[in-house]
Amino acid sequence: MPAPLSGVTILDLTHVLAGPFCSTTLLDLGAHVIKVERPATGDDTRAFPPFVQGQSAYFAALNAGKQSIALDLKSPPDRAIFEALLVRADILLENYRPGVMERLGYGYDFLRTKHPRLIYGAVSGFGHSGPDAAKPAYDMVVQARGGVMSITGEEGGPPVRVGASIGDIVAGMYLAQGVLAALYAREKTGTGAKIDIAMLDAQIPIQEHALAITTATGEAPKPTGARHPTITPFSTFRTADGFVVIAAGNDALFAKLCATLGLDQSDPRFATNTARCDNVHLLKRLIESTTLTASTDHWIATFEAAGIPTGRVQTMAEALHDPQLIARNMFLPVQPNGTGPAFTAAGNPIKMSTLPEATSRPPAPALNGDRAAILNWLQSDP
């Protein structure tokens, strides 16, 4: 059984994060990804720390298994190569600011006339329309402007950045969805499409709760530290040696928690979720007065035995040894490129009956490292 995207060729002009994150997903689903890089320096992330033996672990993890060709899209011979690649490509991905592709002569309105089946996927800070389309953006800008920082942080404290770059990543994921939908539709219609994803736009659907609260009550939610804003108890709690998560998402689970910790469930201050939310700080003290007496391990075992959703707060160093994540192949060794270092990359979270599980990743490419192979492939029969 071939992988779902077997035979699909992607010409990937993107760099840094949102675009390469998208093309990694499509690669994991079986596509062939040709990374078209700027000569001399290539993808900016080749210079991003941390480095191992002079090579970027960040670049290696995000670009494992892709091919690389360096092309100067202002030089006629390189443009000829790019145009030959366009004939063979199913998908073109780019994350320039709006207008850059047009100035290069490769805007979608032109490309579609020559390559009507081409799927053109763009991701930018603010999208290809609206008053701010031309402005620059980074993850930090859209996390702030889109609202997620305003609901992340300590209670009463200043806004905090989400530790993961979800400004880029969620946009890259939406781009992958648009590209996949266009691939399916092309089977029916024979024609491609342009997909235009804005990092700022992508921040709105993921805040479904904040949007509902704000529009229903007129008041925007604020940061609530480690706890859920409207479910209680649903937070981290201190133990003798760290933290434990208790996620008592409904009354039945809260009853189990009361039985386990010896709390009085009939206390009117805790009888309903609304009452528990009103008395959240008191309830936290009561719970912690017990959880502080024993270790996180003890409480995980105790809560699991009682059927209460629980877990530890892990660092990435701890997650790397998590038996469940290891069983699911979520950390994959990246094979060395030549004599270079080996790295570790995230596994593919899309487990499919029609897609064999990978247990390692091929190396990330050297800049322009596949030029000869790609030129050769262009000579072969389609």
Next chain:
Amino acid sequence: MPAPLSGVTILDLTHVLAGPFCSTTLLDLGAHVIKVERPATGDDTRAFPPFVQGQSAYFAALNAGKQSIALDLKSPPDRAIFEALLVRADILLENYRPGVMERLGYGYDFLRTKHPRLIYGAVSGFGHSGPDAAKPAYDMVVQARGGVMSITGEEGGPPVRVGASIGDIVAGMYLAQGVLAALYAREKTGTGAKIDIAMLDAQIPIQEHALAITTATGEAPKPTGARHPTITPFSTFRTADGFVVIAAGNDALFAKLCATLGLDQSDPRFATNTARCDNVHLLKRLIESTTLTASTDHWIATFEAAGIPTGRVQTMAEALHDPQLIARNMFLPVQPNGTGPAFTAAGNPIKMSTLPEATSRPPAPALNGDRAAILNWLQSDP
């Protein structure tokens, strides 16, 4: 031009967040979504605050435009309806714990024999394999265990929950990607697939930076408040009336910032990004000694004129009035269901040349509100 998923029918057994988030994306791409709900109570989120005139704004926003039929999958007449729906469905979505569908007699291994074209999409806390497959999970549990809380929060402070429910949402997005890839592949092979997404798995790829740092250096990153861990200056800064984002992602942008704020770029403590990271707190003080002297509006205008990526920290209440988000149709009125209240939902962030932009959403269904229409449709010609 029909929408990309025009003609695709989804039987959606999911509730709460990850699954309904996925089916909303597929609905936005043109699919027909039939929500199969538990009789009497339906989707748990029908009881989630905030309420407007007794109806959940949360449920309304996440389920606008879907149909609802209440079925008791243990009752023979309702099972017959469900099985008739399966004949017409392209995609089945479920987010039960592993084993529940098998006990109902609807496990994938059975369904595939009767419906070889069916695409079966499952999302669960830990996935359908591994030692913890049977354990319960909520967003909070996977945010903690997957590592993202350990890199979110104040510097030196305790772990903080990401204000958005990215434990659910990223998993729902991966499910949508798997389903879309399976739809495309089915056009080639004629057969469906099972997709098995774990919320915990989905937390790993989004932490590409933390994974690279941890595996390359042996040390896991810690929370860094509002700033980026390895790019400086890339944070929020206090102004006379709030905060402003400065995202100086490279030396050229830092040079522009120095020119704008009168900083000495040749100071060896700030000459390179590495030096700036080493002196991040000093640099923050220096920048804020100037930014505190004027308003956020002033600094946004100043930095934009200088070409420095910038932005304000907005709450959702402010984002609702952001001209760029409005121009991109990212807030859509949900039409009232009968005489019920109107709500606001997120728009579709996947802008496609082959997909007309929506400027409103149809209402969310009443529980079982489409039973007659759905039974009628089952009688019609496929």
